[in-house]
Amino acid sequence: MSRSVFHEALRHLALLLILFAVLSPLLWLLLTAFKPYGELFNNPPTILPEAATLVNFTEGWEIGGGKGIMDSLIVSSISTLICLILGFPAAYALARRFPPHGQLSFTILSLRMMPPIVPVIGFYLLFQELALFDTYTGLIIVYTFMNLPLVIWLLAEFMRQIPKSYEEAARVDGATWFQLFRDVLLPLSLPGVLTAGILAMIFAWNEFLFALVLTGDAVITLPKALASFFLFQQPNWGQLGAIGIVAFGPLLLLSYYMQRLLIRSFSIELGGR
Amino acid sequence: MTDIAPTLTISRPPAGERAKREKAAERRSTMILLAPALVFLTLMSIWPFAYLLYASFTSYQLAIPIPIEWVGLDNFTKLMGGARFWSSLGITAIFALVAVPLQILAGLGLAMLINSISRGREIYASLFLIPMMLAPIIVGFSWNLFLNPIYGPLNALLRSLGFQPPAWAQSPEWALPTLVAVDVWQWTPLVMIILLAGLRSIPPRVFEAAKVDGSNRVQTFFNIILPMLAPYMVVAFVLRFIDSFKVFDIIYILTRGGPGTSTQNLAYYTYDVGFSRFQFGSAGALSIIQLVLLVVGTTVILSAVRRRSAAGEGGSR
Numbered sequence: 230m231s232r233s234v235f236h237e238a239l240r241h242l243a244l245l246l247i248l249f250a251v252l253s254p255l256l257w258l259l260l261t262a263f264k265p266y267g268e269l270f271n272n273p274p275t276i277l278p279e280a281a282t283l284v285n286f287t288e289g290w291e292i293g294g295g296k297g298i299m300d301s302l303i304v305s306s307i308s309t310l311i312c313l314i315l316g317f318p319a320a321y322a323l324a325r326r327f328p329p330h331g332q333l334s335f336t337i338l339s340l341r342m343m344p345p346i347v348p349v350i351g352f353y354l355l356f357q358e359l360a361l362f363d364t365y366t367g368l369i370i371v372y373t374f375m376n377l378p379l380v381i382w383l384l385a386e387f388m389r390q391i392p393k394s395y396e397e398a399a400r401v402d403g404a405t406w407f408q409l410f411r412d413v414l415l416p417l418s419l420p421g422v423l424t425a426g427i428l429a430m431i432f433a434w435n436e437f438l439f440a441l442v443l444t445g446d447a448v449i450t451l452p453k454a455l456a457s458f459f460l461f462q463q464p465n466w467g468q469l470g471a472i473g474i475v476a477f478g479p480l481l482l483l484s485y486y487m488q489r490l491l492i493r494s495f496s497i498e499l500g501g502r
Numbered sequence: 503m504t505d506i507a508p509t510l511t512i513s514r515p516p517a518g519e520r521a522k523r524e525k526a527a528e529r530r531s532t533m534i535l536l537a538p539a540l541v542f543l544t545l546m547s548i549w550p551f552a553y554l555l556y557a558s559f560t561s562y563q564l565a566i567p568i569p570i571e572w573v574g575l576d577n578f579t580k581l582m583g584g585a586r587f588w589s590s591l592g593i594t595a596i597f598a599l600v601a602v603p604l605q606i607l608a609g610l611g612l613a614m615l616i617n618s619i620s621r622g623r624e625i626y627a628s629l630f631l632i633p634m635m636l637a638p639i640i641v642g643f644s645w646n647l648f649l650n651p652i653y654g655p656l657n658a659l660l661r662s663l664g665f666q667p668p669a670w671a672q673s674p675e676w677a678l679p680t681l682v683a684v685d686v687w688q689w690t691p692l693v694m695i696i697l698l699a700g701l702r703s704i705p706p707r708v709f710e711a712a713k714v715d716g717s718n719r720v721q722t723f724f725n726i727i728l729p730m731l732a733p734y735m736v737v738a739f740v741l742r743f744i745d746s747f748k749v750f751d752i753i754y755i756l757t758r759g760g761p762g763t764s765t766q767n768l769a770y771y772t773y774d775v776g777f778s779r780f781q782f783g784s785a786g787a788l789s790i791i792q793l794v795l796l797v798v799g800t801t802v803i804l805s806a807v808r809r810r811s812a813a814g815e816g817g818s819r
Contacts, residue, residue, distance in 0.1 A: 237619060237620060237621075240615060240619050241622070244615060244616065244619070244626055247612070247615075248626070251633065251687065252632065253655075254644040254645055254648035255632065255633075255636075255644055257647065257648050257655055258640075258643075258647060258648075261647065269653070270652070270653045271653060272652055272653050272658070273661075273662070274653050274654070274655055274658055276655070315538050315539040315542060316539060318534075318535040318536070318538070319535060319536050319538070319539035319540065321535055322532045322536045323536070326528070337543070340547065342744045342800070343793070344747040344792060345748060346748075346768075346769040346772050346773060346789060347554075347789045347792055347793050348547075348550050348551070348554075350557065350776050350782060350786055350789055351549075351550025351552070351553045351554035351786075352550045353776075353777075354550070354553040354554070354557060354562075354782065355549055355550045355553050358553075370546065373542070374542070374546040374547075377539060377542065377543060381539060435636075435637035435638065435639070437637070437638060437639050437750075437751045437754075438750050438773075441754075442773070442776075442777055451637075452637055452639040452751075455640075455643065456639060456755065459643070466647050469643055469647075473640050473643070477636055477640050480635055480636070481632055483635065484629070484631045484632055485624065485625075485628040487628075487635065488624065488627040488628050488631050488695055489624070491692075491695045491696075491699070492627075492695060492698055492699045493699075495696050495699035495700075495734070495737070496699045496702060496703060498737075499699070499700070499733055499734055499737060
């Protein structure tokens, strides 16, 4: 018994050491966000900030972080909303009227596999023609295109778990399509809608290449704002770190939820057959 | 469709006409439900693709106001005659065929270790997931800072231990291995989570039976765990293979394709040709080559997997 406790402790120790090594670049960035400019380029570097400061957070917001957060919020939330509005009815049709793992689901999902560098040139030329270059509308269209296949597929997977009898009962009671949607389908598939929505939001929030190529000075999302700091030889790492923490740190809170979701999906997809 | 129609006809025997009408109504409603999404997806695939295809057969250059000429396959033949195309193809292949297997190995080790503890599995899984949850751009600049040859912490540590560390992303020999390492760092979590799902699918009685049969740890690993994880490893490999063509952000932030062109994969090369030199003809041709490579590569892998799994099932029965 005590031997197995010892082994368990050893494994925890190994995991903690690996975890520390893996996360150390991120921890370093976290510490850097609190260092004043003068301390950034010390050689050898200071581990803990000697004169800890919050100035990077206020400056980071002013030099582009604030604009970046606003633009990213606009583009990712609107595109996510459109994905859900277009995707919900399509997913319902796919779940109820087509076999699982059929040709149509596969075709829709395969769009997701395309590397973004392939459509980006086509979009660039098209957007020049349609005056959509460097507009919110343009980027929203592209992010909707990028996320819609996954949203449809995920929602359809969730809806297949809902028993048909609920809808049939509602129809027998004479419910209209809208009532069926509002009172039966939406509440029952809410976890699926939330999951698909969160994923679409994260992907749009993190996206870089489309934003880099398809926008100029009017629309500057977070990843693009951060990348623009790299034009300088010695970027202000403190400001970069501060923006990074504020803009991307909250996503990490979803990590627990995400590993559950992923383990469950892969178990269902591969083990359930 | 097929599973609803029979019940309708059976429950209402005389109403053949009505069943037909209901089926037509159902087909119509299916179309109405699907149409908005499918029209959007089709339009947004075909319309830009038409531009891409058109550009790739012409001398389309945005910055230079020369008339656009139809050049046929010139863009493709010129690209394939250049050394840069082949070196960027090689670098894409390194991400697909070196980084991905490393991710599978590291992910397997991590998943086995996490699965072997009895408390706190989910907490470790969540924390190890962090690199994958972050925007690639943040990954890029965390590593850029961490590996900075002058004021970065890693080299400071190595120097204090008496080593003479290289300049990592800025050195000609180390730039590519550095990028591969960062890619492995970022995507091992996905493999880990897929294999954790796989390990969870193995019923405990299988291990008990193996123990009763006197199988030692190594035997259990090779004879039971590995075969049962095989389908999960295949899925992880296919997903990562497809995604390895997408590597761009970390190259942009860590090396800008350099030193020289030593870390340009096909995606970065395409970006460089298209948006630094505005040669949309060549960039379009490069995009189409990548699409073809990806489709062919995925088809080959999937058909190999299907053939092997079919043979495996035939053999075991």
